[in-house]
Amino acid sequence: MSSVLVILGLGLWAIFPLQADLITVAEKWKGVCWVGSRSPLLGPELEALKATGADALSQTPFGWQSEKNTPEISWDTHNQNKWWGESSDGIKATFDSSARHGIMNMLKPHLWVRGSWPGEIEMKNEEDWQLWFKNYEGFILDYARMAEAHQIPMLCVGTELEMTSEREADWRKVIAEVRKVYSGKLIYAANFTEFEHVKFWDALDYIGIQAYFPLSTKNNPDLSDLKSGWNKNLPKIEKVVRKYQMPVMFTEIGYCNTVDAAKEPWVWPNERRETELSEEMQALCYEAFFETAWKKSWMAGVFFWKWYPEGKHRDPDFTPQGKMAEQVMQKYFLAD
Template sequence: MFTKYLFSSVGLIVLSFLVWFFIPAENLIVAAEKWKGVCWVGSRQPLTGGEVQALLSTGANALSQTPFGWQGAKDAPEISWDMSNERRWWGETPAGIEATYDSTASKGIMNMMKPHLWVRGSWVGEIEMKNEEDWKTWFENYQAFILDYAKLAEKINMPMLCVGTELEKTSQRDKEWRAIIAEVRKVYSGKITYAANFTEFDKVKFWDALDYIGVQAYFPLAKDHNPDLEELKESWESHLPKIEKVVRKYKKPVMFTEIGYCNTVDAAVEPWVWPNERKEIEFSEEVQALCYEAFFQTAWQKSWMAGVFFWKWYPERHEREPDFTPQGKQAEEVMRAYFLGD
């Protein structure tokens, strides 16, 4: 009797192993709903109303709001932010965040609070302290920063919060991040994620403590300028298994907390490169639109894909070029076709 029970138990374990590792990841994790989002830029002045309608016309049903904290250097443990500073752009103040949430949520648009750090002379992924004492101070400061915005998100009933963005050299400190997440859970009742850089997401160990796997999806898609659609799609197919490996391990749906492409011929080579570094590069709405098309034909089709947020969307008229925004370009038409078609 015992032997029979033992073998049946072993058989179930083996069967479970085979099911988990050989059934495609897209058949194991099914996102309840796909958020069709943009990264909303906080405006200088209060919204007038037409800005929300323009976004709704694309089929978007989600946006992220990005208030900032500031850090003087990548190895400086001090972080500054001021929730009461009304001299900032209106859209980044607590009053502006709440008003934007109210005016968009009333139209059925889900909001995610996504605070960022701005580091003088560096990218946030380079934040790294020189010693353990500074690490302790940095995490204390960062926790206070993110808790202030978690409390604001709870106060205004914002349904989603991102606890950090591209903090690649900090996220390997698993214990400290789990402590921050636990403190956030004490004051915030909505869904939470972390926005891991595309070079970082598979090394993060605290996905089990979150509701979504968040990826800043600036994966390189081409080796040279003016790629065709097939090359872009093949590149996505080479990146997706890495994401699915993490999906299998943590059994969580994925959100692309940011993805975007400049309207330049080199947009797919290094999508993360800032527009002011592309001033000598030829413009191309076509390449930008192809990058959008490749995403929608590949990653967007996965059932583990819970949502996407395109970087970025201006509520006010914006003339700077080149830029990441799809507004008024062929990429907006691609986005609208898929957002309205799903």
């Protein structure tokens, strides 16, 4: 690791006992999910992010799976025809530039599944399962080698692969192979419906959660309702923390700027086009997170979905940029 990374890493993974059954983390990652740009960064993009108090970002290259029930996976880490920010050169340049601003990185490869999402990937027979894991191992090992070569301090070995994570032995083999080529910290990003059932957390360094927990059943709930929603979900997380004695990162969390943002936070903006917009609701959802989950001793970091380098804006959308939610994020990030 370079000297800048050693400095950035000091204290981040120091974990101390808290009472008899929980842990506390010395320092939290304050992050966003960085959107890979079409063209090289100009410079001010990272300065704008740094001004919010953020000190971390995740980078997301993609592999592709044409069908959720077939084992073939395609990827190309060196394909320069893709968006610059998702290419090997773009990932390295973004990492180097962000490190100069004191911003840490997590490399978080995703699978894009045609007509579905990664949580529905499931093979029909054992032969296909073995082939899928062979292909996935090749995919994630390529990015593990990239992360090692670029000295990226954290790698996410999988995201929302809910039907596959039931296969504990196969995942332990993948993680063991990754450790042979990558020396940084490892995390898996489990869906909020999945994290309680994952049995290989002890093979990793963090418990990762895609934290799109529903917080209310109604439009425009108030802050008290939203905090109550969090308080119903936090004990489930703490049960896993007690079992594995490991810290938690919210590898993704986000809310659209719509009145129904807290009901089903995972719903894509395209499905909310007829929904009434509300910056206030999005901002309240951010505040509820910071007033509850963020304060937990076991919380090691958060990555808000999502952040456009060029400040892209559409309505509705998840990004807090230029909205009341950005002010809330800045308030809490700068306070710590």
